[in-house]
Amino acid sequence: MAFLTHADTDLLNLRAAQETLPDDFGPVTGVPLGGVRSEAQMATLLSGEVGRAQVVLVRIHGKFSAVPGAELLLAHARKAGQALLLVSGTGEPDAELAALSLAPAHTLDTARTYLAASGWQNTRELLVSLSDTLRLTAYGAAPPWPSRNTASITRSCPKTPRWRTGISAATRPGRRLACCSTALTP
Incomplete structure (x- = not known):
């Protein structure tokens, strides 16, 4: 899995959550979207762990088109068969992001709910929920704290x-x- 976000707190929560995931969960990569400043940098991310992830969650402050390399990310996800979840950093539903996402609408709603509740426990349960839903694992996610x-x-x-x-x-x-x-x- 990969989690690209404009919110530094998401990455701090991710770091804490990773330590509590099941041993066989697989890698989870966190990327600060603010550090992606060009299409070339996005291409580099896509040639690494982000490009190999089955599930890519992107929490965006602003418009998708404002993310450098956004179209590259979308094209790669389509070609690679990745589940791509695009959610607003404000926690509100975003019709543009939902239309561009490559995941079921209920999964986007679930992601928004866990992210709105905040905290590393909710980040952990979000990852487990996404894994169970999109990778068909059976870890069992607790509801948001x-x-x-x-x-x-x-x-x-x-x-x-x-x-x-x-x-x-x-x-x-x-x-x-x-x-x-x-x-x-x-």
Whole structure:
């Protein structure tokens, strides 16, 4: 898999998530889109791991055409049979990006949901979900974890004895944070 993004936080979350993926998951490459400044640089990426990935997720701030080498990326994905997911960095549905994507619409919605929730746990579960859906693996993704705002409320709840973070929480699929048995909204 490859994750190209304009958001540095996505790459930080990816780095943390990679350490918790199953041993047989395969490589996941993170690329800062802001560092791609020409078609030649995109061509170099496509000749490496990005070009060999089965699934390519691209989170874009702005228009697809503004990404240097965007058409090269699209043409390569079509020719190589890659699943290409193009999502907006704002988290909102984008008709242009959806039309250009080479993946089912529900998969784009899933990616947006996990990315909007943020955090390395959600990045991990996004990767697992994309793998299960597009590479037909059976790792089993947990639903998105609460957003940072919800998590900070949960941590401050006096009836929640302990809020767990780290690998132990990430490896417990389906574990959700709750506060006083009341549903929280971000």
